[in-house]
Amino acid sequence: MTQDSEHRHDMRLTTAAQLERARARTTVLTDAVDDADLIRQHSPLMSPLVWDLAHVGNQEELWLVRDVGGREPLRQDIDKLYDAFRHPRRDRPALPLLGPAEARAYVHEVRDKALDVLDRVRLDERRLVADGFAFGMIVQHEQQHDETMLATHQLRNGPAVLHAPAPPQTRVPVTGEVLVPGGPFTMGTDTEAWALDNERPAHTVDVAAFAIDAAPVTNSRYAEFIADGGYDDPRWWSERGWTHRQKAGLDAPLHWHRDGDGWAYTRFGRTEPVIGDEPVVHVCFFEAQAYAAWAGKRLPTEAEWEKAARFDPATGRSRRYPWGDDDPTPRHANLGQRHLAPAPVGAYPDGASPLGVHQLIGDVWEWVDSGFHGYPGFTVFPYAEYSQVFFGGDYRMLRGGSFGTDAAACRGTFRNWDHPIRRQIFSGFRCARDVTPDAL
Numbered sequence: 001m002t003q004d005s006e007h008r009h010d011m012r013l014t015t016a017a018q019l020e021r022a023r024a025r026t027t028v029l030t031d032a033v034d035d036a037d038l039i040r041q042h043s044p045l046m047s048p049l050v051w052d053l054a055h056v057g058n059q060e061e062l063w064l065v066r067d068v069g070g071r072e073p074l075r076q077d078i079d080k081l082y083d084a085f086r087h088p089r090r091d092r093p094a095l096p097l098l099g100p101a102e103a104r105a106y107v108h109e110v111r112d113k114a115l116d117v118l119d120r121v122r123l124d125e126r127r128l129v130a131d132g133f134a135f136g137m138i139v140q141h142e143q144q145h146d147e148t149m150l151a152t153h154q155l156r157n158g159p160a161v162l163h164a165p166a167p168p169q170t171r172v173p174v175t176g177e178v179l180v181p182g183g184p185f186t187m188g189t190d191t192e193a194w195a196l197d198n199e200r201p202a203h204t205v206d207v208a209a210f211a212i213d214a215a216p217v218t219n220s221r222y223a224e225f226i227a228d229g230g231y232d233d234p235r236w237w238s239e240r241g242w243t244h245r246q247k248a249g250l251d252a253p254l255h256w257h258r259d260g261d262g263w264a265y266t267r268f269g270r271t272e273p274v275i276g277d278e279p280v281v282h283v284c285f286f287e288a289q290a291y292a293a294w295a296g297k298r299l300p301t302e303a304e305w306e307k308a309a310r311f312d313p314a315t316g317r318s319r320r321y322p323w324g325d326d327d328p329t330p331r332h333a334n335l336g337q338r339h340l341a342p343a344p345v346g347a348y349p350d351g352a353s354p355l356g357v358h359q360l361i362g363d364v365w366e367w368v369d370s371g372f373h374g375y376p377g378f379t380v381f382p383y384a385e386y387s388q389v390f391f392g393g394d395y396r397m398l399r400g401g402s403f404g405t406d407a408a409a410c411r412g413t414f415r416n417w418d419h420p421i422r423r424q425i426f427s428g429f430r431c432a433r434d435v436t437p438d439a440l
Helices: 003-031 035-039 049-068 089-094 100-120 127-155 219-227 239-248 285-294 302-310
Strands: 177-180 183-187 203-207 210-213 256-259 262-267 270-273 365-368 396-399 416-418 432-434
Touching: 003 049, 003 100, 003 127, 035 049, 035 100, 049 100, 049 127, 100 127, 177 302, 183 302, 203 302, 210 302, 219 262, 219 285, 239 285, 285 365, 302 365, 302 396
Parallel strands: none
Antiparallel strands: 177 210, 183 203, 210 432, 256 262, 262 270, 365 396, 396 416
16 A cells, blocks of 8 residues: 555545544434434524434535535435525424434435445545545534534433533643733644635734733632622623623523522533632623623734634744644543533643643633634635625634534634624633733
8 A cells, every 4th residue: 555545545534433423422412312302492592403413414415425426315305404594593493304213314324325435535636525625524514513412402401411521620720811922923724624714724913912811711700790790880891782781681601590699500401509710601792891891801802812822932833722733632621522511720731822821722612802704815615605604794703612612623723603692602701901011
C-alpha cells in the first residue's frame, strides 16, 4: 500500500468512526424516552425528538447518498417534511412525520448506504469530498442536532432518563483577568479540513489590547448580581434588553428556583442546589450584557474572544485550540455530553491558553458582542442555507462550545449564533474590558 493510499484508507476509517460515534449518541438521546416522549413537543422552541431523528437521516441521504454517491432517493417524499427552512419548530408536531419505528428504520437504511458510498467514493475527485468534507459536514450536523436534542431533554418534564458521571473538580484556582496584548492575529482558518464556510478564510485582524476574565462567570458571581437587584435596575440593561427582561419576566437564569436563602436548579430531571463555582448557564445575551455592565465591564467581541483562545504570543501564530493543535481530550475540556453539567472553574488547567485563559472550549457557549457576518473573502460552500442566509440578522455570536457540544463540532474557529433572547441553549459568558495605556 502506497503512502497516499494508506492515508486515504486511514481517512475512511476515521470518518466512519466519527459517523458511528455521532449515531451512537443520537441513539442514546432517542432511546432514553418512550415513543410518547419522542413525538411530544416539550417546548415550542424545540422540535419533537422524532423530527430531529429523521431530519439527520434525511440530510445524510440528501448529501451522502444522493449527491456524493449518486444513488437513487430512498424517501424523496419526505424531503419537504424535514426541511428546516420550510417549517418553523413550533409547527412541526402537526406535520405527518415518520413515527419512531419508521424513523429508526429510515436512518438505519440511510447509514448503510452512506457507509457503502464512503467505501467506494474517491476522496479527492472534487471539493465536496476532499479530505472527507461532505462526510465531516454530516458528522457535525448530526452532533449539532444531538446537542439540540440534549437541550430538549433539559426542557422535558419527568424523571431523569439521562445519566453521566459528575465533571471533575477544581484542580487549580482561577481568578481575575488576563491582559491580551494588542496587535494583529490570524482569525479563521484555511487549513482545517472540516471547517465550515463561515470559519473561512483566514484573515488578519488587528485587535487593541484588552483584559478578559480568566474564567467564565460563575453561579456565585451571578447570584451576587441578582442579590444586588441587577434584574430590577434598568441602568445595567440595554434598551432592548430591559424591554425583553420586563416582557419575559426574567429574574434569574432559566431553571433556577429559590431554595430558602439560596438557589436550586432543575437539570435533566434532577433538582439540586446551585453549585457556586460552576459557570452560569442558560442565560440570554441580554442577561450577560447586563451582568457585564453591573461588573463595570463588557462582553468581548468575537475577534477578542478568538484572539484570547488562539493567539500564542511566543510565536505570533494562531493555534487550533487554546492548548495547541492537538485534538481535545478529557484532560483539556468538558465536551461531548461526557458530563451533564459544566465543570467548576479551574477543572481543566491543561486546556488553558498560553496567556492563562481557562475553559474557553467546552462547559458553556460564551456570548460575545458581535453580529453574524461573513469574513472578508467569504464564499458560500457548499450551500447558502448553512451560513449566508443568516448574515445580518438579529443574532449574536456564541463561541467555544458547551458540555453538550461534541469535539467534532467545536474548535477554536467554530462559530455559533442565536437570537439574543435565547437561553434554552447551554449558554454562559465571560467579561472583558478596555485597558488604558498605563495598564500596558
